[in-house]
Amino acid sequence: MxxxxxxxxxxxxxxxxxxxxxxxxxxxxxxxxxxxxxxxxxxxxxxxxxxxxxxxxxxxxxxxxxxxxxxxxxxxxxxxxxxxxxxxxxxxxxxxxxxxxxxxxxxxxxxxxxxxxxxxxxxxxxxxxxxxxxxxxxxxxxxxxxxxxxxxxxxxxxxxxxxxxxxxxxxxxxxxxxxxxxxxxxxxxxxxxxxxxxxxxFALDDLPDAKPIDLPDLIGDSAPITPTRITIGPDVDWATFSVWLSALLFARGDDLVRVKGVIDTPAGPLLLQTVRKSVQPPELLPPEVTRNENQVVFIGRSYTSQDLQRSLEYFTHA
CATH class of the missing domain: 3.40.50.300 (P-loop containing nucleotide triphosphate hydrolases)
Incomplete structure (x- = not known):
């Protein structure tokens, strides 16, 4: 080519x-x-x-x-x-x-x-x-x-x-x-x-016949999608954070379109990714290619970084 x-x-x-x-x-x-x-x-x-x-x-x-x-x-x-x-x-x-x-x-x-x-x-x-x-x-x-x-x-x-x-x-x-x-x-x-x-x-051979999705007319989204980030403090371990995130996605998964970040764990830096309410299997990364550990990006609607940070802190110390 x-x-x-x-x-x-x-x-x-x-x-x-x-x-x-x-x-x-x-x-x-x-x-x-x-x-x-x-x-x-x-x-x-x-x-x-x-x-x-x-x-x-x-x-x-x-x-x-x-x-x-x-x-x-x-x-x-x-x-x-x-x-x-x-x-x-x-x-x-x-x-x-x-x-x-x-x-x-x-x-x-x-x-x-x-x-x-x-x-x-x-x-x-x-x-x-x-x-x-x-x-x-x-x-x-x-x-x-x-x-x-x-x-x-x-x-x-x-x-x-x-x-x-x-x-x-x-x-x-x-x-x-x-x-x-x-x-x-x-x-x-x-x-x-x-x-x-x-x-x-991935081969697309032998797929059954199918009709397209009947898509509704969309004039505009109800609220803009914006990115924000929070910092995971040293007092928050991976187990606590994962439980909090699971609860958050259950409650706000339709608003939180995407979550991604690198979390420091005892096993090494862990790549975290979610799409709406679906959490992708975490991936262990080589230490030499990572940075910004313990900063997680949230992309979605109708929340602020302060809301998320307060929620995590309350959950951690409850």
């Missing part, structure tokens, strides 16, 4: 998908396999505390963190500046010895890939140096029905895709998977549709 555009512009892939769709997991596997060649990764997180970049840095040629705003709107200026810096560095290198031959932007789960594409095309500098070759959007098979029924952004992401990858394909039954695939095809008939499990390809 050609890594750079034929006209000399640097090839770029935009990787999108709603909160919790598995973008980092999928990208880690692609980098490990060498699917993107010598790649500079840009990681965009809506929260000010980054998590995903620590999981990707080992396989990337270079990595840039864009935290504290979505690259399609509040973080757009930072994205443009980062891309200009990459092309400036590349232009100073010898043409036969360029270390970077592609850029991959892992977007925030709250980003619209189409808006990012427009921003690049409308920039007077970037349009001459970067070609967005593909927009890949991941769709969480286990949560797609709820997300597409309630979140207009999740539909916009699918509609913008050149390639759709249905993740967590083994977490649902074949009829449910077929329904998600049929819905994605209805929203974007032109996109190629694949499936994956923990970054590995």
């Amino acid at each position: 050609t890594r750079t555009a034929n006209d000399g512009r640097l090839r770029m892939t935009i990787l999108g998908g709603y909160l919790g769709s598995g973008k980092t997991t999928w990208l880690r596997h692609q980098l490990f396999k060498g699917a993107f060649g010598h790649t500079h990764i840009l990681v965009n997180e809506a929260a000010e505390t980054p998590v995903d970049d620590t999981l990707l840095s080992a396989q990337a040629t270079g990595i840039t963190m864009l935290a504290g705003g979505c690259a399609c709107c509040t973080g757009k200026a930072d994205l443009i500046a980062a891309l200009r810096s990459i092309i400036d560095t590349r232009s100073r290198e010898h043409s036969d010895n360029r270390k970077i031959d592609q850029i991959v932007l892992e977007t925030s789960g709250l980003a619209d890939p189409a808006a990012i594409l427009s921003a690049i095309r409308e920039d007077s500098v970037l349009v001459h140096h970067i070609r967005v070759a593909e927009i890949i959007v991941l769709v969480d098979a286990s949560n797609a029905a709820d997300q597409l029924a309630t979140e207009h952004l999740s539909r916009l992401q699918i509609e913008a895709a050149d390639r759709i990858i249905v993740t967590k394909a083994d977490a649902v039954s074949p009829p449910q998977l077929a329904t998600v695939v049929a819905t994605a095809k209805q929203l974007n008939p032109a996109a190629n549709i694949e499936a994956a499990v923990k970054g590995q390809p």
Whole structure:
């Protein structure tokens, strides 16, 4: 596969998908396999505390963190500046010895890939140096029905895709998977549709016939989705925190769309991730690739970091 555009512009892939769709997991596997060649990764997180970049840095040629705003709107200026810096560095290198031959932007789960594409095309500098070759959007098979029924952004992401990858394909039954695939095809008939499990390809052969989900009209969300974070103090052990989080998700799982962070435990740093009320199996991380331990990011509606911090402290000392 050609890594750079034929006209000399640097090839770029935009990787999108709603909160919790598995973008980092999928990208880690692609980098490990060498699917993107010598790649500079840009990681965009809506929260000010980054998590995903620590999981990707080992396989990337270079990595840039864009935290504290979505690259399609509040973080757009930072994205443009980062891309200009990459092309400036590349232009100073010898043409036969360029270390970077592609850029991959892992977007925030709250980003619209189409808006990012427009921003690049409308920039007077970037349009001459970067070609967005593909927009890949991941769709969480286990949560797609709820997300597409309630979140207009999740539909916009699918509609913008050149390639759709249905993740967590083994977490649902074949009829449910077929329904998600049929819905994605209805929203974007032109996109190629694949499936994956923990970054590995998953065959879509022999799926039963299925009708798309009957999606309601959405004018706007009831409240904006925003990120916040809390710090887990040394007096809160993993067992206490996990019980508190389980209770919180039971009570507020529909409002807390995504939770992620790295918690220090006796066994080592533990990667914690949830999607709505579903807690993904924690992953033990190598100590040398982690930072921001004991800071957890919460992304959702109708709460504040002060609310969460007070709740955890009350639970801990009750």
